[in-house]
Amino acid sequence: MDELFAYLLQFGSLNQRQLDLIASKATPLALGKDAYFLEAGHVARRVGFLLEGVLRICYYDNKGDEITRNFIDEHHLTTNLRGLEDGLASSEYVQAVTECRLLVFAKRDWDELAHTMVGWSEMVHKMTAKHLMEKLARISPMMAQDATTRYREFLNNYPRLANRIPLSYLASFLGVTQSSLSRIRKNIR
Amino acid sequence: MDELFAYLLQFGSLNQRQLDLIASKATPLALGKDAYFLEAGHVARRVGFLLEGVLRICYYDNKGDEITRNFIDEHHLTTNLRGLEDGLASSEYVQAVTECRLLVFAKRDWDELAHTMVGWSEMVHKMTAKHLMEKLARISPMMAQDATTRYREFLNNYPRLANRIPLSYLASFLGVTQSSLSRIRKNIR
DNA sequence: CGCGCTTTTTGCCAAATGGCAACTGACGGC
DNA sequence: GCCGTCAGTTGCCATTTGGCAAAAAGCGCG
Numbered sequence: 395m396d397e398l399f400a401y402l403l404q405f406g407s408l409n410q411r412q413l414d415l416i417a418s419k420a421t422p423l424a425l426g427k428d429a430y431f432l433e434a435g436h437v438a439r440r441v442g443f444l445l446e447g448v449l450r451i452c453y454y455d456n457k458g459d460e461i462t463r464n465f466i467d468e469h470h471l472t473t474n475l476r477g478l479e480d481g482l483a484s485s486e487y488v489q490a491v492t493e494c495r496l497l498v499f500a501k502r503d504w505d506e507l508a509h510t511m512v513g514w515s516e517m518v519h520k521m522t523a524k525h526l527m528e529k530l531a532r533i534s535p536m537m538a539q540d541a542t543t544r545y546r547e548f549l550n551n552y553p554r555l556a557n558r559i560p561l562s563y564l565a566s567f568l569g570v571t572q573s574s575l576s577r578i579r580k581n582i583r
Numbered sequence: 584m585d586e587l588f589a590y591l592l593q594f595g596s597l598n599q600r601q602l603d604l605i606a607s608k609a610t611p612l613a614l615g616k617d618a619y620f621l622e623a624g625h626v627a628r629r630v631g632f633l634l635e636g637v638l639r640i641c642y643y644d645n646k647g648d649e650i651t652r653n654f655i656d657e658h659h660l661t662t663n664l665r666g667l668e669d670g671l672a673s674s675e676y677v678q679a680v681t682e683c684r685l686l687v688f689a690k691r692d693w694d695e696l697a698h699t700m701v702g703w704s705e706m707v708h709k710m711t712a713k714h715l716m717e718k719l720a721r722i723s724p725m726m727a728q729d730a731t732t733r734y735r736e737f738l739n740n741y742p743r744l745a746n747r748i749p750l751s752y753l754a755s756f757l758g759v760t761q762s763s764l765s766r767i768r769k770n771i772r
Numbered sequence: 773c774g775c776g777c778t779t780t781t782t783g784c785c786a787a788a789t790g791g792c793a794a795c796t797g798a799c800g801g802c
Numbered sequence: 803g804c805c806g807t808c809a810g811t812t813g814c815c816a817t818t819t820g821g822c823a824a825a826a827a828g829c830g831c832g
Contacts, residue, residue, distance in 0.1 A: 455727065463723045519708030526715035533722055534652045537758035538644065540790095541819075561780060569726035574819055576781055729788070729820095750810060763789055765811055 395420070397469055398443050398497055405524070406517040415510065419503040425490040431472065432488040437481060438474030441504045445469070447494030448558050452566075453486045462567040464529065465491070467555055471521060473501070492558055541570045542578050584609070586658055587632050587686055594713070595706040604699065608692040614679040620661065621677040626670060627663030630693045634658070636683030637747050641755075642675045651756040653718065654680070656744055660710060662690070681747055730759045731767050 395417055402408060402416070423442070425431060431449060432438050444466055451464040451472075463486065466472050474484045508515040532551050536544045545568060549556055556564070565575040587609070588602055597605070612631070614620060620638060621627050633655055640653040640661075652675065655661050663673045697704040721740050725733045734757060738745055745753070754764040 455724070459727075461724070461727050516705045516708060519705060519712055522712040523708055523715060526712060526719055530715055530719055530722070533719070533726070535644070535650070536726060537722070538650050538755060539758075560778095566727060569728075571820055572779090573781080573821085577819090580781080731788095760790055761809090762791085762811075766789090769811080 395497070397445060401443065401469055401471075402517070405520045406513055408511075412511050416507065419499050419507070420497040421499075423496045423498045425494040425496065427490055427493055429490045430487055431490065431494075431496070432474060432484055432486075434485050434487050435483055437483050439501050441471060441473040441499045441501055442488075442496040443469075443471050443498075445495045445497060447496075448491040448555060449488055449494060450491050450559075450563055450567075451486050451488055452563075460566065462563045465552065465555055465559065465563075465567065467552065470525070491560070491563065536568070541568065541574060542581070544568045544570075545575065545578050545582070584686070586634060590632065590658055590660075591706070594709045595702055597700075601700055605696065608688050608696070609686040610688075612685045612687045614683040614685065616679055616682055618679045618683075619676055620679065620683075620685070621663060621673055621675075623674050623676050624672055626672050628690050630660060630662040630688045630690055631677075631685040632658075632660050632687075634684045634686060636685075637680040637744060638677055638683060639680050639748075639752055639756075640675050640677055641752075649755065651752045654741065654744060654748065654752075654756065656741065660714070680749070680752065725757070730757060730763060731770070733757045733759075734764065734767050734771075 398416075398420070399408075399413055402413075408416070420443075425447070431442055432440075434453065446468060448468075449466040449472055450462050451466070452460055452462045455461050466488075472488055474482070474486075504518075508518075532547075536547065539547070548564070548568060561575060562572045565572040568575065570578070584606055587605075588597075591597060591602075591605070609632075614636070620631055621629075623642065635657060638655040638661055639651050640655070641649055641651045644650050655677075661677055663671070663675075693707075697707075721736075725736065728736070737753070737757060750764060751761045754761040757764065759767070
């Protein structure tokens with residue numbers, strides 16, 4: 395729980411009573427490898443804070459290929475990207491890449507904290523914005539680089555992730571085929 | 584000014600008095616083609632709302648090549664991406680691709696509106712988050728696609744932009760060379 | 773240890789893209 | 803009208819990446 399508090403306190407100040415209130419809404423959840431936290435076609439009814447493990451966000455393109463759009467590592471929030479406009483079904487899956495432990499909030503509870511705690515809603519938007527900015531800052535430069543450079547960048551950005559992620563997921567995230575990524579790895583050694 | 588009001592009202596409700604207050608802080612600005620609205624190395628001191636024209640966000644990579652990271656079209660806000668954490672210098676330029684007309688706020692005024700108007704800060708964060716989500720949703724799928732598909736997607740996403748943007752900017756945005764993009768265009772016709 | 777299963781690596785060749793330089797076409801100044 | 807400039811196009815060839823299939827390596831399990 396402390397990890398969650400530390401995360402939240404980056405975005406505003408909360409007193410002990412508020413922290414307790416937040417804690418009272420959180421439920422621990424363990425996910426096995428490959429289990430889904432959210433599924434495409436459903437409206438996200440919960441918000442998760444990842445304590446341990448790796449999640450990925452993926453979808454299927456129009457050729458039916460599975461594309462990994464993003465990885466989520468420890469001590470970050472995850473929910474439907476469309477979390478701001480409520481009630482929209484996600485087009486993406488959130489899936490456990492490894493065994494995961496999370497703290498989960500019912501979306502209803504999560505949103506209702508805004509009624510009780512002044513500034514909660516703003517904090518949530520700050521978190522979202524910061525999170526998105528980081529993602530964007532990482533993805534944007536990738537477009538203009540070749541596959542080897544993209545892989546190197548990934549190693550820099552997520553040093554603790556590379557060896558926990560199957561090659562195929564990483565390849566689709568980087569926008570190369572699995573075989574190409576395998577060759578890239580070889581050349582780098 | 585009505586365009587700005589319409590934009591703002593997407594993110595919360597504001598009464599006439601509040602709109603007037605906002606309007607009183609806005610200054611019109613005309614930018615000639617290629618003029619900079621923001622420059623790398625400076626702290627952004629203003630926030631702009633684009634009434635007419637096209638802006639781009641660009642930076643220089645470690646080979647000294649200029650990369651266009653993004654385009655901004657009419658009726659959107661622009662400021663330093665790091666706008667949330669104040670006081671950081673930008674690493675990017677915001678430049679006029681065509682002649683532009685903007686409404687400009689001193690960042691100080693923009694931020695101080697939060698003191699006068701309850702909910703302003705949350706609205707700003709909502710705008711930021713929505714804006715970033717849209718960008719991310721557009722850029723993410725591009726990684727996994729070939730250049731032709733990326734170009735087609737761009738045409739769908741920004742139908743009014745393609746013919747107002749120099750080929751070289753668009754090419755670097757799409758992550759291909761200018762010559763390749765030129766060939767892609769030819770093949771599509 | 774040996775067996776199936778999945779993941780990763782390789783080989784082979786085709787297709788896409790880059791790099792460079794020359795060519796073309798539009799436009800404004802004179 | 804001529805010339806310089808700049809954006810866009812094209813040709814030629816090298817390099818990168820994709821597609822496919824087979825081989826190799828890792829891994830759990832009896």
